[in-house]
Amino acid sequence: PGDHVYLSVDVIEMKIYYTPAPSFFMEDWLNTNSVTTQNDDDAYVSLSTSTEDTSDWLILSNFGFNIPTGAVIDGIEVLMDREATQSSSIRDEQLYLRKTGGQIGDNKADSVNYWDIIDDDIYDSYGGTTDLWGTTWTAAEINSVDFGIDLYVKYFGSVATDARIDHLQIRVYYTETFNGVMWDWADRISAGDGSYTVSFINTIGGFSDWLRATNFDFSSIPDDATLDGIEVSVKKVACEPYGFDYGVHLSSNSIQVGDDKSKLPSWGMSPSYYIYGGPTDTWNSGLAISDIKSPNFGVDISGEYPTGSPGDHVYLSVDVIEMRIYYSNAFPIESWVDTNKAVVQDDDNVYVTLSPSTDSSDWLQLTNFGFNLPSGATIDGIEVLMDKEATQSSSIRDEALYLRKTNRQIGSN
Incomplete structure (x- = not known):
């Protein structure tokens, strides 16, 4: 019935399943679960003139993202600490991100430059803060256990060579819509002197805006140090026992990274220090010492006045935010x-x-x-x-x- 209909198609995607010809069997990667930590225990594939000249696909997924629903994905960066055991022997052949349905978007393989032979713990970067790899993304797709990366490499050498990957990480850059109550006098958090920044929340179920503290001046940390842990101390108080953490995140270059360290206990009604992280807790941030030393490194804090609380308002007040970095010298x-x-x-x-x-x-x-x-x-x-x-x-x-x-x-x- 009726006189018209709209037919709408958003996207059509296709995946081809195939079996390689006998002349194109590829060499397997070994020790693949070792790429989760930068510890010189490498995933590797061994290639030579008597093996096939390409590796099999290295498929890595389940990166444990927890990006907020509704966040806009701005860019994706893959960081790889890699090396070859012989010079001018190994190059990327194909490098894709993957969704639940398989490989997606642009091939980001660097098919020009050979892998270096120096184990220097320096990452090679693919993509970036505004690079979506030729496709669109939702927070749910990034959070999926199927989100990850597919890589295989090609051998160009004349003697036996290993392609080795010590650590591979993915950084996702996103913008979150957040309409919390502003903090007044936010510049007061640099000193524990009893002068507070305050967020006045007058709606049950409301929350504050992010209070961001940066420029902690960790410039004295040696460049070759290893990050062991990050500890944040916040001296805070609420006017009623109904103020709670909404979120506590590290911040790097204006982007929240790593775990949310918010705690369940309410903010006390007398000023007290609350400790987040510790000597062996890196917040799963993936940050390097160079990130820690940046003036744009810091912490974001937000509080809330939960649904079901009595009363009609709450003051959340922060006196000072302090941070301590634990590291090991090289x-x-x-x-x-x-x-x-x-x-x-x-x-x-x-x-x-x-x-x-x-x-x-x-x-x-x-x-x-x-x-x-x-x-x-x-x-x-x-x-x-x-x-x-x-x-x-x-x-x-x-x-x-x-x-x-x-x-x-x-x-x-």
């Missing part, structure tokens, strides 16, 4: 000995022993100096005086020297 670091000897000038020294095989000391952390300044005094300056010596000339220099507050190093080196 070279062994030596511990200081007799650290309690620095309190008296008596030639009974605190010391650390260094040599060509151990070129750095651990941090010497000294606290509890027993100050009793009058309340309300204005601090004009701080001077550190050190009676120090080395047992060999032209051997020892300061590397980093900071003052510290309750939870972290602070100020200038």
Whole structure:
């Protein structure tokens, strides 16, 4: 019945299933579950003049994304720590992302440049912050256990060669629609001085906007250090016992990364520190030390006034946000000995022993100096005086020297 009908087609996709001809059988990848961690335990395929000249497909999926429903996917980046055991031997042949239905979009293989032979823990990048790989994406497709990557490589050498992948990660860049209540006086979070930034939520079921803290100045961390953990301390308070975390994320270049560390307990009605992460918790962020040292690295925090709460409003207030980075040096670091000897000038020294095989000391952390300044005094300056010596000339220099507050190093080196 009727006089018209609309017929609408969004997209038509096709997948071909085939069996390679006998002359095109490919070499298998081994140890493929090792690509989840950068630890020099590699996935690899062995190729030579007596094997086929291509690897089989390396298919990796189930990356554990949890992108918010409704978020707009802006770009996808694949990062690969890879190497070949012989120069001018291995190149990408095909590299695709995959959805539930299989490979999709553009082939991002670099078919020009050979894999390098240096195990330097540096990632090769494919795609980027605004690159959708020639197709469209939804949050559900990224969150699917089937989302991942397909890769195979080609052999061009004359001697036996392994193509090796130590670590492969995918970064998804997205924009989330978020209409929370703004924070007033947001610049107050840089100091724990009792001056608060406040979000006034007057709707049950409402939530705050993101409160972003960046520019923590981790420039003193060595470039070749390994990230072990990230700890965030937030001193916060609510006017009623109905304020809760809505989200706590790390932020890198204005993009939230890694796990949501929000906690269930409500914000207390007296100011208290809440700790997120810890010495061995990287928040599954995939961040490198260079990301941590960027002034655009930080943390995003949002609070909520849940549905079912009594009353008609809640104040959420944050005094200070502090962050501590735990890392391991690429070279062994030596511990200081007799650290309690620095309190008296008596030639009974605190010391650390260094040599060509151990070129750095651990941090010497000294606290509890027993100050009793009058309340309300204005601090004009701080001077550190050190009676120090080395047992060999032209051997020892300061590397980093900071003052510290309750939870972290602070100020200038």
